[in-house]
Structure formats: structure tokens, C-alpha cells
Amino acid sequence: MPSADQIWQAALGELELQITRPNFNTWLKGTRGLSWASSDFTVGVSSAFVAEYLETNQLSLIERTLSRLTGEHTRASFKVMSSNRNENCSNTSPDTCINHRFNPRYTFESFITGPSNELACAAAMGAARGPGKLYNPLFIYGGVGLGKTHLMHAIGHVAEKNNLQAIYVSGEQFTNEFVCALKSNNIEEFRSRYRSVDILMVDDIQFISGKGQTEECFFHTFNELHNGSRQIVVSSDRPPRDMSLIEDRLRSRFEWGLTVDIKPPNLETRKAILKHKARREKAEVSEEVIDLLASKDRNNIRELEGSLNRIFAYSRLLDAEVTPELAERAITDIGSHPVGNGSMSADSVIRCVAQAFSLEISELSGPRRDKTTALARQVAMYLLKINQNYPLEKIGGLLGGRRPATVSHACEKLSRELDSNPPLKRQVEAIQDRLTGPELS
Ligand code: ADP
Ligand code: MG
Numbered sequence: 001m002p003s004a005d006q007i008w009q010a011a012l013g014e015l016e017l018q019i020t021r022p023n024f025n026t027w028l029k030g031t032r033g034l035s036w037a038s039s040d041f042t043v044g045v046s047s048a049f050v051a052e053y054l055e056t057n058q059l060s061l062i063e064r065t066l067s068r069l070t071g072e073h074t075r076a077s078f079k080v081m082s083s084n085r086n087e088n089c090s091n092t093s094p095d096t097c098i099n100h101r102f103n104p105r106y107t108f109e110s111f112i113t114g115p116s117n118e119l120a121c122a123a124a125m126g127a128a129r130g131p132g133k134l135y136n137p138l139f140i141y142g143g144v145g146l147g148k149t150h151l152m153h154a155i156g157h158v159a160e161k162n163n164l165q166a167i168y169v170s171g172e173q174f175t176n177e178f179v180c181a182l183k184s185n186n187i188e189e190f191r192s193r194y195r196s197v198d199i200l201m202v203d204d205i206q207f208i209s210g211k212g213q214t215e216e217c218f219f220h221t222f223n224e225l226h227n228g229s230r231q232i233v234v235s236s237d238r239p240p241r242d243m244s245l246i247e248d249r250l251r252s253r254f255e256w257g258l259t260v261d262i263k264p265p266n267l268e269t270r271k272a273i274l275k276h277k278a279r280r281e282k283a284e285v286s287e288e289v290i291d292l293l294a295s296k297d298r299n300n301i302r303e304l305e306g307s308l309n310r311i312f313a314y315s316r317l318l319d320a321e322v323t324p325e326l327a328e329r330a331i332t333d334i335g336s337h338p339v340g341n342g343s344m345s346a347d348s349v350i351r352c353v354a355q356a357f358s359l360e361i362s363e364l365s366g367p368r369r370d371k372t373t374a375l376a377r378q379v380a381m382y383l384l385k386i387n388q389n390y391p392l393e394k395i396g397g398l399l400g401g402r403r404p405a406t407v408s409h410a411c412e413k414l415s416r417e418l419d420s421n422p423p424l425k426r427q428v429e430a431i432q433d434r435l436t437g438p439e440l441s
Pocket of ligand 2: 203
């Protein structure tokens with residue numbers, strides 16, 4: 001009988017094909033199969049943060065993969081391998097792995113510029129080369145998958161080269177760590193960790209909006225760093241003026257420095273990004289295939305990359321060349337998001353999603369937070385956003401008065417999940433098809 005780790009290594013081989021390389025490297029690389037008994041499989045991971053990410057984002061994909069390999073229905077759980085952590089509040093211990101490691105692929109060299117993002121890129125370079133000198137803070141905003149995180153990591157790499165201390169955290173992580181520090185009376189330690197850096201980068205800062213104490217803590221951290229001429233870089237899915245902040249003083253702080261946006265890339269830029277990526281993968285991809293892809297995915301570079309990855313995976317699996325036919329098949333099998341005509345009602349979206357997940361409509365707007373209900377709610381939010389383009393406030397209102405930041409977070413999370421989870425993607429598309437189909441529109 002194969003050992004747990006042998007099975008897990010085989011599973012990693014399959015998972016590698018199904019999720020993007022940066023994701024794989026960040027979350028799955030270095031994980032181990034620890035045990036496998038009576039259909040429970042334990043995976044060893046390096047930190048509680050990784051465990052939580054895998055648990056919420058990749059569980060179904062991992063379980064399906066393991067079930068296939070073991071030939072029986074298998075449940076997966078994650079265990080932190082190193083044991084020298086504070087078990088109750090593992091988030092408080094500064095995880096150097098997470099805070100200070102920058103994705104090696106996210107550099108300025110690999111960032112393709114065009115009219116949609118060149119200002120943001122130049123500003124990020126400025127902040128990286130002369131931190132605290134030029135624009136402080138630097139506020140970068142734009143839609144999902146347009147390169148905000150990429151630019152922040154790029155700043156981190158330059159800082160590292162210059163022996164400067166740069167910390168990168170997501171707004172979510174900042175909040176979690178703050179809450180943990182609060183619970184365990186470690187606020188001083190928490191604050192001093194951030195106080196001593198040369199560059200503080202907080203990604204997706206919208207996540208802290210509406211969280212009073214976290215906002216306040218960030219406000220103080222901001223002031224201390226700013227007074228000491230340390231560089232602050234924040235990203236958000238919306239400009240400062242559209243953020244619903246309890247600390248109104250924070251908004252004006254955000255507007256002190258430079259605010260730049262990133263827009264969806266034009267056709268030329270999309271093509272340049274695809275070519276760059278193909279070169280990096282040392283893959284031959286014809287102009288025709290590049291054109292085909294660039295013309296389909298318009299508003300999200302992550303999805304653009306995802307479609308190229310799917311084509312590579314297909315070509316490997318079928319051991320076939322990347323022809324336009326193969327490309328067409330690879331992307332239509334899974335498909336890109338159909339664009340709705342906007343005529344369907346919010347009601348029908350919610351009804352359809354509830355039905356697809358065998359839930360009552362009231363459960364979607366209710367308080368339940370079990371996995372199925374939470375996922376269904378995310379799907380509903382996501383479909384309302386891409387189809388109706390409703391403001392986040394309105395979507396939150398339709399689904400039980402949830403906060404805009406929650407909605408935005410849910411949409412972003414689902415959009416990532418769709419990239420790595422083809423069955424879920426098919427399921428969401430089936431709902432979408434029903435919505436745009438003749439019987440409902
Ligand atoms: P965001 O943080 O805005 O949601 P990311 O920074 O995560 O977006 O970018 C999504 C993906 O697209 C990443 O893999 C990133 O490397 C890639 N990407 C985004 N913009 C560019 C660009 N201008 N050139 C090359 N790759 C890009
Ligand atoms: Mg991001």
C-alpha cells in the first residue's frame with residue numbers, strides 16, 4: 001500500500017496542473033502527506049495561514065483529487081507541521097514566511113506596461129527606489145486581477161535588494177493579526193512590529209473598512225510611519241473617496257500622497273502579457289492563439305493567464321500541439337464568463353442560486369455560515385456583480401445587509417476559486433446559462 005506521502009506527491013502532481021503556478025508555489029509546494037486512515041487524509045502545511053487558505057479555497061479540489069487517487073471518498077484536513085507555535089492564536093506570531101516572502105514572479109521586469117497601468121507602475125518604482133521620499137502614501141486602486149498585488153511584491157523585491165525592511169500584508173491579515181493581538185493583550189508588540197519597517201504595504205485595504213478598531217490601529221500605525229518618513233503603500237479595489245471608513249481621518253491620509261489607478265488592459269497590452277508569459281514558460285504559442293485569447297478575456301489579467309495555463313495543461317494532457325483548435329477547445333470546455341445582458345432581475349439570480357445549492361432563498365440572506373450556504377452566498381454575490389454590476393452596497397443589502405467589504409471580498413475570493421476549480425466553474429456557468437437562457441430573461 002502506498003504511504004500517505006506517496007499518495008500526496010501524486011496528488012500534488014495533479015493539483016499542479018489545475019491551479020496557477022504562483023498559487024501552487026505559495027500554498028502547496030513543500031506540503032506533505034502525513035497520514036491516511038479510514039478515508040481521512042491529513043496534509044502537513046507550514047503555517048496556520050496556509051492551512052486556513054487551503055481549507056477555505058481548495059478543499060473540494062483537494063478532496064476530489066485524493067478520492068480519485070485512493071479510490072474511495074476521502075476527507076482532507078490540514079495540520080501545521082512545526083509545533084512551536086502559540087496554538088490559540090497562531091496568527092500573532094509574526095510569520096516571516098508570509099510577511100517577508102515576495103512572490104519571485106511578481107517583479108518589475110515581468111510587469112508589462114501599457115496605457116492602463118504605466119502610471120501605477122512608475123509610481124511603484126518611484127516608491128521602491130526612494131521610499132518615503134516621493135509619494136507617501138502611494139495608493140493604488142483598480143479591479144480584481146489587474147496587477148496591484150504584483151506591483152507590491154515588485155516593490156518588496158527592490159527593497160530586499162537594497163537591504164530595506166519591507167512588510168507586505170493583506171488587509172485581511174492585518175485585521176486578523178490585530179484582533180488576535182487584541183485578544184492576547186499583545187497590541188504593543190503588534191504595533192512595534194509595524195513601526196520599525198522602512199516600507200509597509202497593505203494590500204486590499206478595503207478589507208479593514210468598517211472595522212472600527214482595526215481602522216484606528218492602522219491610522220496610528222500610518223501616522224507613526226509617515227512621521228518617520230517611512231514609505232506606505234496601500235491597494236484597494238476602489239479610490240479613497242469611495243471607501244466606507246469609520247475613521248474619516250484615514251481617508252484624508254490616503255489622499256495625502258499619490259493616488260493612481262489601474263484599468264483593464266487594452267488589446268495590445270493583453271497580447272504582450274500573453275506573449276511574455278508564453279516565453280517564460282518556454283512554450284511556442286502562435287500569433288493566432290494569442291489573438292484568440294486576448295480577444296476573449298478582457299477585464300482580468302489573472303483570468304487571461306488562467307486561460308493560457310489551461311491551454312498548456314490541455315496540450316500536456318493530450319500530448320498535442322497548441323493549435324487554435326486546441327486552444328478553442330480548452331477555453332470553451334471551461335469557458336470564460338458569459339456577459340449577461342443585464343435584463344435578469346436580482347430576484348431571479350438569487351432564486352436560481354438558491355435552487356442550484358438546494359437552499360431556501362431566506363437562507364442565502366440569513367446568518368448561516370456553513371460551507372454550502374457561504375459558498376452559495378458568494379456565488380450569488382458574484383453573479384449579481386458581474387451581471388448587474390450593482391454597487392457592492394446594494395448586493396450586500398439584497399443578501400441580508402452584508403457590508404460592501406464582505407461582498408467585495410466574497411467576489412474576489414470566488415473569482416480566484418473559479419480559476420482553480422473547474423467543476424465549480426462549470427456549476428456557476430450552468431447557473432449563469434439558466435439565467436441568460438430564454439425561460440428566465
Ligand atoms: P490584483 O492584486 O490587482 O487583483 P494581481 O497582482 O494578483 O492582481 O495580478 C493577477 C495576475 O495577473 C498575476 O499573476 C499577475 O502577475 C498578473 N499580472 C497583472 N498585471 C500584469 C502585468 N501588467 N504584466 C504581467 N502580469 C500581470
Ligand atoms: Mg491582489
